[in-house]
Amino acid sequence: MNQIQGTNAFSEKRAKSRITCNFAAIVVGQDEKGREFEENARVVNMSASGIYMLLNRSIGAGEKLSVRIALPTGSLKLGSSKLLTDGNVVRVEPYTTGVMGIAVKFNHYRFR
Amino acid sequence: MVKESKDAIRIILLDNLTMVRAGLRLLIESQADMKLVGEAGDLHEALHIIADLKPDIILLELSQNGNLELEAIPQLIHANGKSRIILVTSSTDPCLYHQAMQCGVLGVVLKTQKPEVLLKAIRKVYEGEAWVERSMVASLLTNITRNQPAIPTHLETECIAHLNQREKEIVCLIGNGLNTKQIASQLFISESTVRHYLTSIYEKVNVSGRLELLIFAYRVGLVNLAHLTP
Incomplete structure (x- = not known):
């Protein structure tokens, strides 16, 4: 067991501002063995240049992915909006629970 | 005992x-x-x-x-x-x-x-x-x-101050994930007018595109993530 001390002393040094979020997403790509997959993921932070998401499978760094992110529409009953992105995996972080943290840099995106 | x-x-x-x-x-x-x-x-x-x-x-x-x-x-x-x-x-x-x-x-x-x-x-x-x-x-x-919590910077706060009420509404709708057509429909204006507003907004808040504007909207609190569910 450990105790941790929360701190807000980390400064933002990224080129693009980012937000903490909890958006549902569908990831389409290939796993480390080259097999195609489509799987649900959870985007936990996002900037205009990329996302960090939690996924239940491992993907190799450098792999290409398509991520369809469901944007929240709040109280506006106009149907769900989606952000369709293509990008490359730039970082993979395994968690002890088996979940993988995947950072993706966008190559391009569009709204639908 | x-x-x-x-x-x-x-x-x-x-x-x-x-x-x-x-x-x-x-x-x-x-x-x-x-x-x-x-x-x-x-x-x-x-x-x-x-x-x-x-x-x-x-x-x-x-x-x-x-x-x-x-x-x-x-x-x-x-x-x-x-x-x-x-x-x-x-x-x-x-x-x-x-x-x-x-x-x-x-x-x-x-x-x-x-x-x-x-x-x-x-x-x-x-x-x-x-x-x-x-x-x-x-x-x-x-x-x-x-995942540092978003705290608007001084610059971002200044940017918001330059937006008029209609532009803030549009930023909010972008933050809610709406596209141009949906925004036009929501505000009873034409799509072309929405695009004009967006051009002005991009310049005022110094962003280069819609996704960057969406991130901006969340960061500065024009859209509150806590009240939204995907």
Whole structure:
């Protein structure tokens, strides 16, 4: 067991501002063995240049992915909006629970 | 019979399962430095006893049946700002841990742990420390360092000040994920007018595209993520 001390002393040094979020997403790509997959993921932070998401499978760094992110529409009953992105995996972080943290840099995106 | 000390840690249990509460009650009552002052199985009851009893520690098990969900944590804290919440959970989802701590939980203890671990966590959190599983520290710190809460910078605040009311409305709608056609329909204006507004907004807030504007809208609070669900 450990105790941790929360701190807000980390400064933002990224080129693009980012937000903490909890958006549902569908990831389409290939796993480390080259097999195609489509799987649900959870985007936990996002900037205009990329996302960090939690996924239940491992993907190799450098792999290409398509991520369809469901944007929240709040109280506006106009149907769900989606952000369709293509990008490359730039970082993979395994968690002890088996979940993988995947950072993706966008190559391009569009709204639908 | 265990003798209680005068300065016993005052604890309440929040769990919609009666038998689980009974087990935790026995554990707490066996400790000389702890006192169980109340328990509740749903949010309404929980808010009432927290405000009334002002416990030092709240042991919380999340459940949908009793409305004791993640979203309830800020309400629990609001009921008595001095109470410290420890989440007792069977979940090993790092996302849940992170969200719970973002909401104000100060300790997370897995149900699979020995009872002594929970007792130690209660004492540490009572003393002003935080408590999480060793295995979760790395992922939590990663989340903390990479997911800083959005605080508008001075520059961003200035940018907002330059937007007129209509432009703010459009930024808000972009933040809600609407496309040009939907915004036009929502505001009863043409798509071309929306595009004109967007050009002006991009220049005023110094962004280069719609996604960057969406991020801006969240960062500066023109759209509140807490009230949105995907």
